[in-house]
Amino acid sequence: MHVIHRRAWELPEHLVTAEHVFFNRRKFMAAAAASAFLPGVAHANAVPLNPKFQDAGRPVTSEETNTNYNNFYEFGSSKRISSIAESLVTKPWSLTIDGEVEAPQTLDIDDLMKQVTLEQRIVRHRCVEAWSMVVPWTGFPLSQLVAIARPKADAKYLRLETFNNPDMAPGQKPGFFSSYPWPYVEGLTMAEAMNELAFMVTGAYGKDLPKSMGAPIRLHTPWKYGFKSIKSVVRLSFTRERPVSFWEQLGPQEYGFWANVNPDVSHPRWSQASEEVLDSGERVPTLLFNGYGEFVADLYKDMQNEPLWM
Numbered sequence: 001m002h003v004i005h006r007r008a009w010e011l012p013e014h015l016v017t018a019e020h021v022f023f024n025r026r027k028f029m030a031a032a033a034a035s036a037f038l039p040g041v042a043h044a045n046a047v048p049l050n051p052k053f054q055d056a057g058r059p060v061t062s063e064e065t066n067t068n069y070n071n072f073y074e075f076g077s078s079k080r081i082s083s084i085a086e087s088l089v090t091k092p093w094s095l096t097i098d099g100e101v102e103a104p105q106t107l108d109i110d111d112l113m114k115q116v117t118l119e120q121r122i123v124r125h126r127c128v129e130a131w132s133m134v135v136p137w138t139g140f141p142l143s144q145l146v147a148i149a150r151p152k153a154d155a156k157y158l159r160l161e162t163f164n165n166p167d168m169a170p171g172q173k174p175g176f177f178s179s180y181p182w183p184y185v186e187g188l189t190m191a192e193a194m195n196e197l198a199f200m201v202t203g204a205y206g207k208d209l210p211k212s213m214g215a216p217i218r219l220h221t222p223w224k225y226g227f228k229s230i231k232s233v234v235r236l237s238f239t240r241e242r243p244v245s246f247w248e249q250l251g252p253q254e255y256g257f258w259a260n261v262n263p264d265v266s267h268p269r270w271s272q273a274s275e276e277v278l279d280s281g282e283r284v285p286t287l288l289f290n291g292y293g294e295f296v297a298d299l300y301k302d303m304q305n306e307p308l309w310m
């Protein structure tokens with residue numbers, strides 16, 4: 001965002017723009033100047049950057065890299081699924097909320113968007129495959145969606161589910177991946193879901209979320225390996241039983257429920273000690289909880305017998 005500071009009467013727009021448009025533009029420019037904006041990112045409207053997440057300690061990964069290096073198995077196992085993912089139909093889109101709630105409901109995403117407060121966050125994303133990037137998300141804390149869902153006191157877990165439609169996702173066609181247990185499922189404890197780091201993402205780089213990144217709405221849990229960050233969510237179920245996630249069902253020795261980032265606990269087939277930072281050409285040491293321990297370490301302090309790191 002390039003803001004030119006001039007006095008209002010010096011602005012050439014004043015001469016050519018209708019007064020109400022001029023006024024709105026001034027308001028927008030004031031908002032843009034007041035909140036810290038991402039350099040070089042175009043903003044359709046002024047979504048504030050959460051000051052707690054304005055610096056990920058590494059440069060933001062380029063949009064070009066991020067939209068062309070994705071894990072989205074519904075569209076195949078390649079990282080370059082962005083053009084195939086264009087067949088994902090995101091309008092209309094609704095979220096079904098069920099399980100242990102006061103009243104099950106189906107929420108149209110446009111209605112949901114009117115009920116939440118958007119913010120931007122720049123956060124690190126660490127895939128279990130030992131690569132990472134830094135992403136400027138737009139979205140809202142998952143806790144806001146939980147409040148809308150009104151779970152009952154006996155809800156212990158939140159189970160999230162992706163669409164299942166072989167007509168728009170070739171990976172879901174019978175025989176494409178033998179025995180993959182579609183739809184993609186993930187889960188969190190209620191305490192994790194209420195943690196301020198758990199984020200529902202609706203945009204990236206100041207724009208609507210690209211299909212390859214899980215449009216129109218996906219989860220991001222930056223302290224966990226990337227597979228927890230389920231894309232293109234259609235259903236949230238509040239449960240008493242711990243959900244079994246997609247990768248856990250496929251390979252429970254390799255992918256668990258907790259999946260918290262820990263450099264000292266190797267994946268059975270590779271080390272997690274370091275990661276390749278996409279775009280940078282560098283490998284850096286991986287951080288416990290991906291560096292977000294101040295927000296989440298307390299969640300696990302009485303769980304030493306759980307396999308927290310896979």
Ligand SMILES: Nc1nc2c(c(=O)[nH]1)N[C@H]1C(S)=C(S)[C@@H](COP(=O)(O)O)O[C@H]1N2
Nearest residue numbers: 070071072073127162184226227229230231
């Ligand atoms: N529905 C669905 N969600 C998914 C996946 C997937 O294959 N399907 N892959 C996961 C993995 S392994 C990672 S690393 C992230 C990748 O998100 P990105 O493509 O936006 O970087 O999405 C996660 N969410």
Ligand SMILES: [Mo]
Nearest residue numbers: 127128226227
């Ligand atoms: Mo991943």
